Amino acid sequence: MSTQPAHKIRIGVLQVTIWRNHSDKGNWYSVIPSRGYRQEETWKETDSLGFDDLLTMAKLFDLAHTWIMHQQAADAKARKESKQVVA
Template identity: 60%
Template sequence: MASPAHKIRFGNLSVTIWRNSSEKGVWYSVNPGRSYKKGDDTWRETDSFGYDDILSVSKLLDQAHSWIAKQMQADAKSRKAREEANSGDE
């Protein structure tokens, strides 16, 4: 399984950012999650949030949005540099 491109945490809340690619290009997706301990002290993950989690999750998503925007700019710059290097080979 592929590793996440980035993960942002705040307490038991997190947003995992995944880099995806296809013939159409690269895009990013996010999965918000909340960690909790089951009765037997086993850590579990859920995508269900309580009232007290909502604002914190929204702030994590805002941070994820900013990280993805910067990464997309870096991806575009890198792609442009590759294209310019390849055009010099012709």
């Protein structure tokens, strides 16, 4: 995986982090959900969600899905254009 995420989407304390992965077949994407919480003076993250988090996380997954679909289309276009330049 890359050292920097490709994209992050946040609603309140909930977030999805999208990672771009590279292979010989092209890019593929993975999504990591998280919820921020405060423990004393320090902010931490967990992947544990409560009942009240579920619908908001579903919306974040929907937004991540849309973002990845657009990126995959852009990746395919770039691959096609680079093959045309080489040919």
